[in-house]
Amino acid sequence: MNQTLRLVEALIARPSVTPDDGGCQVLIAERLKALGFACETMLFGPEDGHVTNLWACHRGQRPGPTVVLAGHTDVVPTGPLEQWRSDPFVPSHRDGKLFGRGAADMKTSVAAMVVAAEELVQSRPDHAGTVAVLFTSDEEGPSVDGTVRVVQALHARGVRLDCCIVGEPTSVERLGDTIKNGRRGSLSGRLTVKGVQGHVAYPQLARNPIHQLAPALAGLVAIEWDAGNAFFPATTFQISNVHAGTGVGNVIPGTAVVDFNFRFSTESTPEGLKQRLVHVLQTHGLEYDLAWVLGGEPFLTTPGSLSEALTAAIRSETGVSPTLSTTGGTSDGRFIARVCPQVVEFGPVNASIHKIDEHVAVNDIEPLKNIYRRTLEALLK
Numbered sequence: 001m002n003q004t005l006r007l008v009e010a011l012i013a014r015p016s017v018t019p020d021d022g023g024c025q026v027l028i029a030e031r032l033k034a035l036g037f038a039c040e041t042m043l044f045g046p047e048d049g050h051v052t053n054l055w056a057c058h059r060g061q062r063p064g065p066t067v068v069l070a071g072h073t074d075v076v077p078t079g080p081l082e083q084w085r086s087d088p089f090v091p092s093h094r095d096g097k098l099f100g101r102g103a104a105d106m107k108t109s110v111a112a113m114v115v116a117a118e119e120l121v122q123s124r125p126d127h128a129g130t131v132a133v134l135f136t137s138d139e140e141g142p143s144v145d146g147t148v149r150v151v152q153a154l155h156a157r158g159v160r161l162d163c164c165i166v167g168e169p170t171s172v173e174r175l176g177d178t179i180k181n182g183r184r185g186s187l188s189g190r191l192t193v194k195g196v197q198g199h200v201a202y203p204q205l206a207r208n209p210i211h212q213l214a215p216a217l218a219g220l221v222a223i224e225w226d227a228g229n230a231f232f233p234a235t236t237f238q239i240s241n242v243h244a245g246t247g248v249g250n251v252i253p254g255t256a257v258v259d260f261n262f263r264f265s266t267e268s269t270p271e272g273l274k275q276r277l278v279h280v281l282q283t284h285g286l287e288y289d290l291a292w293v294l295g296g297e298p299f300l301t302t303p304g305s306l307s308e309a310l311t312a313a314i315r316s317e318t319g320v321s322p323t324l325s326t327t328g329g330t331s332d333g334r335f336i337a338r339v340c341p342q343v344v345e346f347g348p349v350n351a352s353i354h355k356i357d358e359h360v361a362v363n364d365i366e367p368l369k370n371i372y373r374r375t376l377e378a379l380l381k
Helices: 003-012 024-033 103-123 147-157 209-222 270-283 305-318 362-379
Strands: 038-044 051-059 062-072 092-094 097-099 128-136 163-166 178-180 185-194 236-244 255-264 288-296 323-325 342-345 359-361
Touching: 003 024, 003 097, 003 103, 003 362, 024 038, 024 051, 024 103, 024 128, 038 147, 051 147, 062 103, 062 362, 097 103, 097 362, 103 128, 103 359, 103 362, 128 147, 163 305, 163 362, 178 305, 178 342, 185 209, 185 270, 209 236, 209 255, 209 270, 255 270, 270 288, 305 342, 305 362, 359 362
Parallel strands: 062 128, 062 163, 163 342, 178 323
Antiparallel strands: 038 051, 051 128, 092 097, 097 359, 185 255, 185 288, 236 255
């Protein structure tokens, strides 16, 4: 059994439902310290529920860039245990696949990154620059005491980051087919439209917020917010929840609440989207309250040394020519991109992430590690 597979299994066997790390980072730090990595555990958040973060780096003997391998050791909850074919925290093999919570998102990437960094240091102790790993236990949760806090701390110290690979499961059909070189921003809102509650038989004595809201929503849905660009699809507006009514059929509700989200490209800004939405509400004469949550700004890494090295590594290891993409949700790459000029995401096939019986193809594990190692070798030669 190879080193990477053994480490993946050891990580899956440590229950680490967000924000609990489950001892994963202690295991990793012990391995890296033995090879001369300087390891630092950073704890943020309340003492009774702190988030565990690991920053570990190995400086080479010659000048060069700092290349970071980033990821998360926390996983999402399992869902109904009885629906799993095997215990989600007991690594299990069936049909050439490794099953367990976090197998694809993202303990396989974490293990592959650790072993790739180990192999680089062992085979090339005189490598240029610095190889580092940054792991958090707060990616699947609110993401307020994890990577974002580590990045802030490193920036305050004057630590320079030049390139970063985030091990998100980006492959779609086969390992290596997709690299994420950016992500759209996420802007969410909750709109509360105010009416006047009353009896449905006496509408003249009430004001139905649903009736007032409907044409405004139709207007918002019809807007083309932007056309996207060469790297990003067009910005989208989606309604996720609508709440109104008292639960009976003879009462006009007093309020209607709508949850919505923008996934936006670099062609739009949060402030611009807010202003355009408010203009529609005001045009329709609504009385309302509006609360906003900016989940993340968009980021983009245009093709350069990092994507070229990663692409070459993927081709050498798998024969696949990857596509650069910015689709999907947000990731911790949005925080790292604030201080690092080149950030991309790459990892295993994502078809089973967050699902019952999450899994990864066993035959993809060693090639993934080799891709990370080849990329490090090219950037730190």
